[in-house]
Amino acid sequence: LCIAVEVPLNFIQMSWMASLVLLLQMMPITLNGIGIRESGYAFLFSLASVSPGKGVLIGLFFLSQMLIVSGIGGIINLRAQD
Numbered sequence: 001l002c003i004a005v006e007v008p009l010n011f012i013q014m015s016w017m018a019s020l021v022l023l024l025q026m027m028p029i030t031l032n033g034i035g036i037r038e039s040g041y042a043f044l045f046s047l048a049s050v051s052p053g054k055g056v057l058i059g060l061f062f063l064s065q066m067l068i069v070s071g072i073g074g075i076i077n078l079r080a081q082d
Contacts, residue, residue, distance in 0.1 A: 002058065005054050005061075007058065008050065013048060020044065024036050025037050037059040038055070038056045039059075041055035041056065042055035042056050
């Protein structure tokens with residue numbers, strides 16, 4: 001996802017950023033961490049001299065990826081119960 005958005009961060013940098021954002025996301029403030037995830041990536045990307053807008057976009061991409069995978073799992077689960 002970062003390559004598609006042309007984010008110049010390596011795997012190690014993205015790994016620790018994703019870990020921090022996942023920790024923030026676990027706080028029961030918003031539904032499914034929406035808003036927390038995006039603002040966390042925007043803040044951390046700005047610390048790494050990357051546009052905060054790209055951080056928001058990456059956060060939305062991760063949300064959409066999670067929703068797609070969860071939807072596929074839900075469909076498989078419904079079909080398995082029949």
